[in-house]
Amino acid sequence: MNDKTLIVKKAGEALSACDDSDVTVFVGHDRTGANDHPPVGANPGLIPRVPGLEADVSAGPDATVIVDSVSPSGQMPRPREAVHFEPSTSREGAVTKTIIKGRFELDKLLGVGGMGAVYKALDRRKLEASDSDPYVAIKLLNEDFQKHPDAFISLQREARKSQTLAHPNIVTVFDFDREGDRVFMTMEFLEGAPLDKLLREHADVGLEKERAASVLRDVSQALIYAHSHKIVHSDFKPGNIFVTGKKGAKVIDFGIARAVSEGGVASKAGEKTIFDAGTLGALTPAYASFEMLKGSEPQPCDDVYALGCVAYELFSGRHPFGKVPADKAFEQKLKPKRIRALSRRQWRALEAALAFQRSQRTATVERFVQQFFGKTGWKWAFGGLIVAMLVAGGVGYTHLEQENAAEQQRVKVELEKKLQRELLERRIADKREAINRLLGLSVLTPSWERDLRVELKEYTALNPQDTRFPASVHRQVSELFIAASTGQLTLGNLEPAEEMLGRAASWNENVDGADTIRAQLAQEREELRQRLEDERIAAEREAERQRQEEIRAQQRLAAQEKQRQINLVLDDMEGALRCDFGMQISAIGGALRRLASVDGAKAQVLRPVIAEELTSCFAGLAQKNPERTEVLVKEARTLLPSQSQLAQFDIDYCAHLRPGSGARGDRYTCADPMASGGNGPEMVVVNGAAGRPLAVGKYEISNAEFTRFCQAKGSCGNGDLEIGTLPVHSISRTQAEQYIQWLSTETGRHYRLPSETEWFAAASANGQEEVSDRNCYLRYGGIEKGLELVPVNSGTANPFGIVNAVGNVQEWVVGIDQQLIAAGGSRQDAMSRCLATSKTLHSGDPDEVTGFRVVRDLMR
Incomplete structure (x- = not known):
């Protein structure tokens, strides 16, 4: 069952199938036993079976399984012929409790994803410390996934990346550990519901607009934060978004997240050279970008495409392309249907995020958020139109329509005027909010200043009688530039300081503390420069434009060729860095020399990264054969003589032996x-x-x-x-x-x-x-x-x-x-x-x- 998932309903109800590979499977809690039916075609290896915590489910390989509760007996029927997974157990009275590492007491199964199952567990250490919230979530690898040669590394990488991403809208990961053959990860326990469940409950209509916007803001901030740490989620979808009651929406499951490449070099030392979770192939086709489906290196704009799909579902209750993968949708020339509840600005922003080609798609989540939430738009116009239509419909509702036509028309006109006033007031309030939001950024860039002036101009046009608020904004902006000028003066940067003073004066002529003579000289110098510039530009504009275009074209070609050469070198280096006794240190040196000939600065930055990677590799090899490891260490020290990690690395020739052997x-x-x-x-x-x-x-x-x-x-x-x-x-x-x-x-x-x-x-x-x-x-x-x-x-x-x-x-x-x-x-x-x-x-x-x-x- 690769593309269909059974939905297990309450006792006595029939099983139904839905054609959706991203469906969440819910197991009801009305399981009395008389009418329970085992699921047809269940995947027995999907859930690690734990005594007292079995769940009767069916799910495709990409589905998320959520268990609401267990039966009155405390157990759910086991899948037939299930391959099970038995953690250590202990008996207290007549109740069998499953304990991991002598600490975590499993309570119930919360869900199952592509990598394994998640359980609610009681942390006995927290309980001993009288913690008010002693529960955690534990993620265990399922048996099918454990058979993958990189399974252990996959969960460790997920834990490491999630620990790196400490953000209110990303699930918190506490630790990564193993007990015998069992590999697990502990996370914060959340109460709420996954987004895919909420979307099914609001199919074809979407969430309430404010709630949808709130969820979109939360998950967008999570992705912005992850991208700032050079990490792409790579499997962003409703099933990986959890909506809590008090903590907003959180992004979960960084199981196949990958580091963003800078010239092909992973920003986290050693992440790409040893293991890449993307090799597990755990993509969700309905939300993967065109490039990800073609096997391209992940980029932040791939998460933008997935975010666009999720945003479309939030506001409409359906997938923009009916769950057709991006490559097939591109071949079929599918286009998303316009969502009428969104403003034109919001719809343009969403269309750009859903573009199939990277060159046409919004490059970053941050840019999408600015485009989508930056301006309110005419969101009250539809309400006014509906009210007007209701009033117009009411005119002929009774048999006295002709007699009351004049009165109905007067009421209609008054309502329209009232709605227009309300719309104007809302637009004014939204414009003030946009201006205050820009003031809160305080980035002082030319684009920020232009945006602020445009917003102020539009506000003045909407509310010309209000002069105090624009004056207040002018004063605040001037104070920001004065503060920036003071900072530049402190650093001894006179020209930037004068520039900031000039920009401050453009917002408020009465600038306190400005040097009048310097301002006048700056003004005269600017006027003279402008006159000369105008005379020169008339004759040289076209020639300069052509020359700059040629230079840019040459620079682009040179940069592309340089990047191609760097990528070739880094590919060779990744192969040479495979950690075993047969690794060729000389091949690494050759790759470094080639990289230095192409980009010396990048090669210099990469040297300590390689030294750290080799040191970590040698530490593991020394536990197997110190003598063979020593040969590799000497070669590495010769290659990288100035790297302290290698110089200080010490091999104990006896440390690998077990006592008594x-x-x-x-x-x-x-x-x-x-x-x-x-x-x-x-x-x-x-x-x-x-x-x-x-x-x-x-x-x-x-x-x-x-x-x-x-x-x-x-x-x-x-x-x-x-x-x-x-x-x-x-x-x-x-x-x-x-x-x-x-x-x-x-x-x-x-x-x-x-x-x-x-x-x-x-x-x-x-x-x-x-x-x-x-x-x-x-x-x-x-x-x-x-x-x-x-x-x-x-x-x-x-x-x-x-x-x-x-x-x-x-x-x-x-x-x-x-x-x-x-x-x-x-x-x-x-x-x-x-x-x-x-x-x-x-x-x-x-x-x-x-x-x-x-x-x-x-x-x-």
Whole structure:
């Protein structure tokens, strides 16, 4: 059912179909059970099914589903063979409540759109805080949408864009989160009705005019605000407008909203290069512009077309083209029927918004609002005509028409005069309102000044006896220019200051604080310039016009060619910025150099954006493979050496490992690169104190590792270091600490001796038994152990992947009171006393049975 939607009526009523892909489906609340019928052709994957909150609906892929209430039992019949979605639940008495993240208690299903379902939910945190409004709305991805590879990113982008758009006429988004496979977004809970429902209730007539104008103003302001943040809604329609009782109209669902391009570069860093929600194809054909249906890049004027369709429905109750998509309407040469309730000015504004071609369509919502609401027009003329017609009809209503003709004519004339007076008074009031609105803008541009003069001239023509109001306006405008002149003088801009003084004088000759001499000089200079200009213009006007036209044509061609080249470069750059280990940093550099040759300023602006995008990408890749990520980071730093994000980016080679995974193999160990070459000790990750992840040496520090330190710092004077695979011993704690400090400097990480608690947790694998082949003293049945030290990598690793934690050499750890302890027993200790719990105080002096291993904290 792609273009038809069933409307589920109250119990006992038949199901009916309507040919409208943007219909809202309402489920009535008179569901007694006896006469309930399951919907025919319902889309079972459309609504994530939650226990106790099922809704019996049918909807096309673009429909919005609103559930008024549930049945007396608290449930609605489930769609047959529904693929369901089960959040975590809890039972309180006999009532099953659905809880998400242990916080949001789902109350009832509010609606379903193309991406998922929206539920009313009780926020338990707000309830605990005694919030007067503890309810929120939660949007969950439906199962069909979750199968899309970019589904998770889509809802995150919607949340991010909606959070960016903090406006009274845009629904407020609180947070974006997930629980297991469930992805959801929390928003403010609104009470009211969607506009598509209100329009169906007023089909073919539209809303009451004042209410329609109010809704149009609200949603227009929302779009103006979104466009000011470089975001186009891209799916604006009645189903995405919610009319509340107290908060006006609000625009919802920025699910496929996209950033407006400036030369092809998304204004939000990284938005276009990684994900574009428009690829989900969630357009509504009846409200999509001609260009959007053809796959063009979205522009604000595309939202203008959708706004024009909505405005037409608000005032007429029907779609301007009968829901025919713009491309088909253009081919059929359809034209919207004139709405008689609108003034000529308003109708011209609406016609321009509904133009199929961008070149003919109103460019911005702000311009549409100015054209539509800027002047009141003759909106009372129709009322006067109707009253006159009623009076004229009343003349012949009775059989005494001939006898009362003269009286009826007199009454008619008086009524017409009264209506004309009322119309004049209304026009005067509207003109005053328009003038006051212009004064409130205070933009002081030439076009603003021209508009204000035109409005004043028309007001004077309508109300010539009122001289006080025009004089007041002249005084206010003069004061605005005086204030602007004062500001320019403060900045030292004398010529603009003199210009502002001249403009102030044009509104009020008695300008307080103006310099009389400067004003006279400015006037003489202006008169002389004007005389010379008049003489020159007569001879050069035509030649100058032609020359300027040629220059403009050349500039347009040059700008178009430059933009084409920029777009080609940016397309290549988007492909090169795909975040994976195979990404070509050199291709990004080549694209940057090409862009710099076309537009150096744009390339310079784009460098930090690319650096931020790469840094974000590397952070994710480092969690998969730090070594491969490091290669990409070095290439990026070479390409963008002055970008601090890349210069400061640090990869922890152990941070990607899960605690306790060290025994699974070499892939689950790590080693930090050293400045002088090679790597530091091989490490595994375990849970340290208070459950924080900790990197621990997989082996005891060997003679070979300590010898490298000795060679870098000078001879250590220890002959036993020749056997590189044995654990280092017969060194002092001071020497061990010197080695640890050298290792920290070489790797850029903070290494240290483990605490007693950390060492025990790692050595015992959180309380498990010691490995049986540990190198402790044993003589039994011809078996001898512990007679000599064994290589650090011999023996069985414990469940955390740590080798020789117990036995071989006892290891230095730091006790609770910072005393030095030798833990884990040595080869000289009997097997029965050679345990993870074995420990003894140690002086730190050298001996042949004491060594150490290192630990360090992780970057998280």
